[in-house]
Amino acid sequence: xxxxxxxxxxxxxxxxxxxxxxxxxxxxxxxxxxxxxxxxxxxxxxxxxxxxxxxxxxxxxxxxxxxxxxxxxxxxxxxxxxxxxxxxxxxxxxx
Amino acid sequence: xxxxxxxxxxxxxxxxxxxxxxxxxxxxxxxxxxxxxxxxxxxxxxxxxxxxxxxxxxxxxxxxxxxxxxxxxxxxxxxxxxxxxxxxxxxxxxxxxxxxxxxxxxxxxxxxxxxxxxxxxxxxxxxxxxxxxxxxxxxxxxxxxxxxxxxxxxxxxxxxxxxxxxxxxxxxxxxxxxxxxxxxxxxxxxxxxxxxxxxxxxxxxxxxxxxxxxxxxxxxxxxxxxxxxxxxxxxxxxxxxxxxxxxxxxxxxxxxxxxxxxxxxxxxxxxxxxxxxxxxxxxxxxxxxxxxxxxxxxxxxxxxxxxxxxxxxxxxxxxxxxxxxxxxxxxxxxxxxxxxxxxxxxxxxxxxxxxxxxxxxxxxxxxxxxxxxxxxxxxxxxxxxxxxxxxxxxxxx
Numbered sequence: 027x028x029x030x031x032x033x034x035x036x037x038x039x040x041x042x043x044x045x046x047x048x049x050x051x052x053x054x055x056x057x058x059x060x061x062x063x064x065x066x067x068x069x070x071x072x073x074x075x076x077x078x079x080x081x082x083x084x085x086x087x088x089x090x091x092x093x094x095x096x097x098x099x100x101x102x103x104x105x106x107x108x109x110x111x112x113x114x115x116x117x118x119x120x121x
Numbered sequence: 122x123x124x125x126x127x128x129x130x131x132x133x134x135x136x137x138x139x140x141x142x143x144x145x146x147x148x149x150x151x152x153x154x155x156x157x158x159x160x161x162x163x164x165x166x167x168x169x170x171x172x173x174x175x176x177x178x179x180x181x182x183x184x185x186x187x188x189x190x191x192x193x194x195x196x197x198x199x200x201x202x203x204x205x206x207x208x209x210x211x212x213x214x215x216x217x218x219x220x221x222x223x224x225x226x227x228x229x230x231x232x233x234x235x236x237x238x239x240x241x242x243x244x245x246x247x248x249x250x251x252x253x254x255x256x257x258x259x260x261x262x263x264x265x266x267x268x269x270x271x272x273x274x275x276x277x278x279x280x281x282x283x284x285x286x287x288x289x290x291x292x293x294x295x296x297x298x299x300x301x302x303x304x305x306x307x308x309x310x311x312x313x314x315x316x317x318x319x320x321x322x323x324x325x326x327x328x329x330x331x332x333x334x335x336x337x338x339x340x341x342x343x344x345x346x347x348x349x350x351x352x353x354x355x356x357x358x359x360x361x362x363x364x365x366x367x368x369x370x371x372x373x374x375x376x377x378x379x380x381x382x383x384x385x386x387x388x389x390x391x392x393x394x395x396x397x398x399x400x401x402x403x404x405x406x407x408x409x410x411x412x413x414x415x416x417x418x419x420x421x422x423x424x425x426x427x428x429x430x431x432x433x434x435x436x437x438x439x440x441x442x443x444x445x446x447x448x449x450x451x452x453x454x455x456x457x458x459x460x461x462x463x464x465x466x467x468x469x470x471x472x473x474x475x476x477x478x479x480x481x482x483x484x485x486x487x488x489x490x491x492x493x494x495x496x497x498x499x500x501x502x503x504x505x506x507x508x509x510x511x512x513x514x515x516x517x518x
Contacts, residue, residue, distance in 0.1 A: 039514055077458040083505060090506065
């Protein structure tokens with residue numbers, strides 16, 4: 027963060043931050059839980075799911091329903107992915 | 122017979138009878154909770170025989186049936202009873218689903234259990250034995266969830282009804298369309314078209330039904346035709362910690378409630394299961410004088426420890442009106458995860474060179490027309506949707 031320069035703000039000057047990026051996730055056939063994450067053409071095994079939570083918001087306009095998973099990959103690195111429960115698509119996003 | 126449906130009509134009232142068996146046979150009426158419109162929510166058959174129906178004003182009940190007893194809802198008692206039933210049924214099959222839209226309706230997946238449970242009649246009896254007879258459970262056994270629910274609806278109290286796979290279509294054909302799990306508007310539309318029985322719907326071409334009623338119509342046609350591939354969703358058994366505090370004297374003030382909550386949360390976090398762990402969800406239940414109950418569920422935007430939990434609870438309690446003196450409090454903490462340290466930026470490490478940064482931005486702007494620099498601004502820092510919390514704003518020195 028830097029100090030406010032006092033320049034006028036407006037929607038055109040705003041850029042979104044931390045937008046979800048499409049992710050390729052392979053799920054277990056039985057449990058439907060994430061099993062592998064495909065990243066840069068590499069198939070990374072998910073060692074364990076550290077946490078999962080649901081975000082259901084804005085049902086009064088464009089309903090948003092996501093199930094987030096915090097994953098520990100086989101190399102020990104962390105990723106946060108979510109499944110859009112309306113379209114079924116997977117995304118990666120910092121939470 | 123892969124699916125069993127256990128149905129307990131008038132669930133809230135039958136659970137009240139479970140606590141007070143002497144009420145069995147008395148005309149019972151379930152009233153609205155405090156603060157809501159005073160109408161009848163449910164009535165036992167004894168009360169219904171005297172003309173008491175859901176939606177009727179509570180003031181009219183004594184005039185219609187002076188012996189009727191009006192009971193307030195007791196969500197804590199109902200949730201405890203439902204959990205006990207699910208746990209008992211899980212002894213027979215691990216896949217038990219409580220239908221969210223209808224309290225007291227449970228589905229049990231019996232796939233692959235034929236050899237363990239024996240004939241369908243034996244399985245039905247075994248399941249019914251797990252439920253207190255005073256609840257008057259009805260059981261239906263059929264190849265799919267919908268057919269099993271319709272079968273349970275036609276079973277006698279404490280009894281069961283079997284529907285063989287080959288007989289599903291004929292069995293469903295006689296059932297009224299009101300059994301379909303769809304909003305009343307769609308059911309009324311079907312009836313306006315003269316489709317009163319499921320057989321009337323199943324006899325139509327699926328394309329015509331879908332063209333007139335959309336995707337819901339197609340689903341209704343599939344169910345009416347015995348095509349039901351809905352799977353049973355067993356409850357998610359997440360790790361949780363429960364702590365109960367019986368108060369020495371009923372609490373009436375908000376300040377005392379907060380003191381008691383602080384102690385309750387402190388006891389919960391003293392448990393080994395919560396050591397070095399954070400919590401995301403909390404469910405607070407309170408038993409209130411006069412055999413009533415009250416509950417609060419909250420999800421924190423970010424998991425927190427003991428102090429964050431107390432702050433979140435005290436903030437939420439400011440906005441509520443206590444329905445009466447509290448006798449017992451129970452807190453259930455779930456969504457447990459390892460605690461994560463958060464390193465804030467130390468004051469001494471803040472950028473000391475805003476002037477140099479502004480100069481660099483001006484040079485870039487002179488050369489390329491734009492500075493290409495952005496600063497992070499908070500938009501909705503409280504949002505649970507990550508991309509709404511912050512945005513980049515053009516940094517124009």
